[in-house]
Amino acid sequence: MAQYFADIFHTVSSVLQGMGITLKHFVRKPVTLQYPDERWVLPERFRGFVHNNIIRCNACLGCAKACPVSCIYIETEGKGKDRYMTRWAVDFNKCIWCGFCVDPCPTNAISMSHDYDHSLYDRRRLVYEYVPPDKPVPCHREKRLEMGYFVEEKSAGEGAEQPKPRAKPAPDPAPAAPPAPAPESPPAGADRKGEDQ
Numbered sequence: 001m002a003q004y005f006a007d008i009f010h011t012v013s014s015v016l017q018g019m020g021i022t023l024k025h026f027v028r029k030p031v032t033l034q035y036p037d038e039r040w041v042l043p044e045r046f047r048g049f050v051h052n053n054i055i056r057c058n059a060c061l062g063c064a065k066a067c068p069v070s071c072i073y074i075e076t077e078g079k080g081k082d083r084y085m086t087r088w089a090v091d092f093n094k095c096i097w098c099g100f101c102v103d104p105c106p107t108n109a110i111s112m113s114h115d116y117d118h119s120l121y122d123r124r125r126l127v128y129e130y131v132p133p134d135k136p137v138p139c140h141r142e143k144r145l146e147m148g149y150f151v152e153e154k155s156a157g158e159g160a161e162q163p164k165p166r167a168k169p170a171p172d173p174a175p176a177a178p179p180a181p182a183p184e185s186p187p188a189g190a191d192r193k194g195e196d197q
């Protein structure tokens, strides 16, 4: 008889214990974010997709040379004052989000953004093009000044470049073109094309 009541007691107490846990979570604030309307606040140094503020980029090739997997494609045309950058692209199929391309940039054009959710069905669209086909970027200093592109300051006297600030870059003279995924992968052997110019 005693065992009978002990079993009833254990059954009821375990049910109450389970219900207590359920009720505790029922009144607790939910932790699930309603993605994509809500997003986590990312750490400041989070390394998302590489972004090039093309208005500041002068095709110096520093980033492409620093990239350990050669996934930055830079192409230029012309010489001297008529040298233009016709392509600056990143192949995110190959990118390892190391951030090595950011430090060598003399104009703070390139940065690791907080973008991370670029899921696609076609991996060929992971090659991001930053130079609009109809708007090549001038490389020559005078042309850049003339056309309103960013040009880094020179220190007085020696003509040397000022130390590069590591803080956020200054506001741009004109809005940068938004990156657009390319419809197709770059042709084989296109890596670092233009480095010898």
Ligand code: SF4
Pocket (backbone or CB within 6 Å): 050, 066, 067, 068, 069, 070, 071, 072, 090, 094, 095, 096, 097, 098, 099, 100, 101, 102
């Ligand atoms: S983050 Fe690293 S792998 Fe990606 S483009 Fe920059 S240097 Fe290359």
Ligand code: SF4
Pocket (backbone or CB within 6 Å): 052, 056, 057, 058, 059, 060, 061, 062, 063, 064, 074, 104, 105, 106, 107, 108, 109, 110
């Ligand atoms: S290092 Fe900076 S300025 Fe030079 S090509 Fe790369 S993004 Fe452009």
